[in-house]
Amino acid sequence: LARVADQRLTTRSATRCLENYQKVTAIERAAKLARGDLLVELIDVYGVRAIDIARRTGERPGDLSEMVAVCRTFPRQSRQRDAIYNHLLLATRAMRRFPTLGLTPEAALREIIRTGLTQHRDVTRHFDRLSRRRSTHLLEGPSVEASDPLLDRCHHARVQDVLPRLADGSIQMLAIDPVYVFARSNSTYRARAARSRDCDDMHDPAAAIGTVIDVLRISQPKLAPGGVFLLWQPWQSLRPEIMAAADEHGWVIDGPIIWDKGRPQPGRFDSPYSPQGEFLWLLHRPGDSPVDCDGDLSREMILNFPPVSAPSSAHQQLHAFEKPVALCEHLVRKHSRPGDVVVDACACTGSMSVAARKLGRRWVYIESSNENFAIGAGRLAPRD
Numbered sequence: 001l002a003r004v005a006d007q008r009l010t011t012r013s014a015t016r017c018l019e020n021y022q023k024v025t026a027i028e029r030a031a032k033l034a035r036g037d038l039l040v041e042l043i044d045v046y047g048v049r050a051i052d053i054a055r056r057t058g059e060r061p062g063d064l065s066e067m068v069a070v071c072r073t074f075p076r077q078s079r080q081r082d083a084i085y086n087h088l089l090l091a092t093r094a095m096r097r098f099p100t101l102g103l104t105p106e107a108a109l110r111e112i113i114r115t116g117l118t119q120h121r122d123v124t125r126h127f128d129r130l131s132r133r134r135s136t137h138l139l140e141g142p143s144v145e146a147s148d149p150l151l152d153r154c155h156h157a158r159v160q161d162v163l164p165r166l167a168d169g170s171i172q173m174l175a176i177d178p179v180y181v182f183a184r185s186n187s188t189y190r191a192r193a194a195r196s197r198d199c200d201d202m203h204d205p206a207a208a209i210g211t212v213i214d215v216l217r218i219s220q221p222k223l224a225p226g227g228v229f230l231l232w233q234p235w236q237s238l239r240p241e242i243m244a245a246a247d248e249h250g251w252v253i254d255g256p257i258i259w260d261k262g263r264p265q266p267g268r269f270d271s272p273y274s275p276q277g278e279f280l281w282l283l284h285r286p287g288d289s290p291v292d293c294d295g296d297l298s299r300e301m302i303l304n305f306p307p308v309s310a311p312s313s314a315h316q317q318l319h320a321f322e323k324p325v326a327l328c329e330h331l332v333r334k335h336s337r338p339g340d341v342v343v344d345a346c347a348c349t350g351s352m353s354v355a356a357r358k359l360g361r362r363w364v365y366i367e368s369s370n371e372n373f374a375i376g377a378g379r380l381a382p383r384d
């Protein structure tokens with residue numbers, strides 16, 4: 001539905017109507033802040049009370065006091081030009097309600113914008129969790145340094161070696177698409193197309209599972225509040241070793257979410273069925289709620305995206321296990337906001353990094369094999 005709506009909004013008249021709507025919305029937001037500023041002036045300069053003004057204007061005193069509180073917390077001189085009243089209101093309330101967090105107005109606002117929360121109830125729940133965990137990252141400002149040399153880069157390395165170097169609390173979305181290991185040793189999952197290549201350590205299941213276990217062990221402190229760990233796995237139950245490690249390192253597992261490719265694929269050739277998709281497991285920290293940035297649009301557990309190898313695909317497949325960029329974009333949009341850090345572990349052709357870069361996220365591409373790194377790094381080479 002969202003895709004259809006996007007298309008409808010591309011006609012000239014619809015675009016114009018939407019632009020007008022956005023202009024009026026901007027005026028409305030600015031007007032609310034301008035009203036708050038005038039109220040502050042009436043109170044501070046002319047010594048009247050909110051209740052006196054309310055009597056004259058017929059408004060509710062509580063509404064006026066709220067506007068005054070927002071405009072005092074974010075005075076006109078220090079306010080961003082495009083500030084959104086609702087964000088400022090939520091930040092003002094969070095500061096008052098959770099004094100033990102010692103939030104500055106900027107830190108509270110940054111957290112509201114970063115999490116994408118818009119409802120008072122959700123904001124309260126979020127800051128309540130932070131205060132119970134005595135989270136200090138808010139006081140220290142964003143854990144992502146604009147100039148961090150690890151960001152927006154391709155790393156020819158093992159994910160286990162790069163992750164520890166990333167700042168604690170910096171990763172909004174950590175996606176790992178490891179080499180798949182199948183339950184039965186006699187089953188193979190080799191794509192047979194001429195252009196396909198096997199993943200390098202395909203022959204070493206212990207190494208493949210070990211990589212996932214290592215990442216489960218290292219990554220929890222690296223996640224930002226509301227951050228997610230997305231783990232791609234084949235169409236089968238989660239390996240017991242991975243389950244055990246997730247448990248040991250205190251992860252909450254949601255899912256699986258199904259990537260439905262809409263066509264059968266190889267797999268266990270002794271099974272009467274042929275899977276049509278792969279599983280995506282969503283893991284997060286206990287007590288944390290994963291950010292859902294497009295929560296109003298889609299909460300589907302089946303993601304319908306054709307594979308890169310589909311005959312309809314205009315893109316020349318680069319690798320047998322390449323994920324479609326459209327699918328990656330969907331996940332990036334859902335679990336992060338512009339400026340957030342997306343880590344593409346076991347990145348190969350780098351579809352996730354391509355999606356993250358396209359959508360204005362900071363990205364970290366990590367791939368250990370020479371051959372696959374050459375493909376991904378070529379695709380992500382700086383553009384003119």
Ligand SMILES: C[S@@+](CC[C@H](N)C(=O)[O-])C[C@H]1O[C@@H](n2cnc3c(N)ncnc32)[C@H](O)[C@@H]1O
Nearest residue numbers: 158159177321322323346348349367368369372
């Ligand atoms: C299934 S492929 C990933 C495909 C990728 N999602 C894409 O869209 O192209 C798995 C990749 O993980 C890489 N890999 C395996 N172990 C790794 C490790 N410890 N660190 C980084 N990359 C690793 C393999 O070389 C392989 O390229």
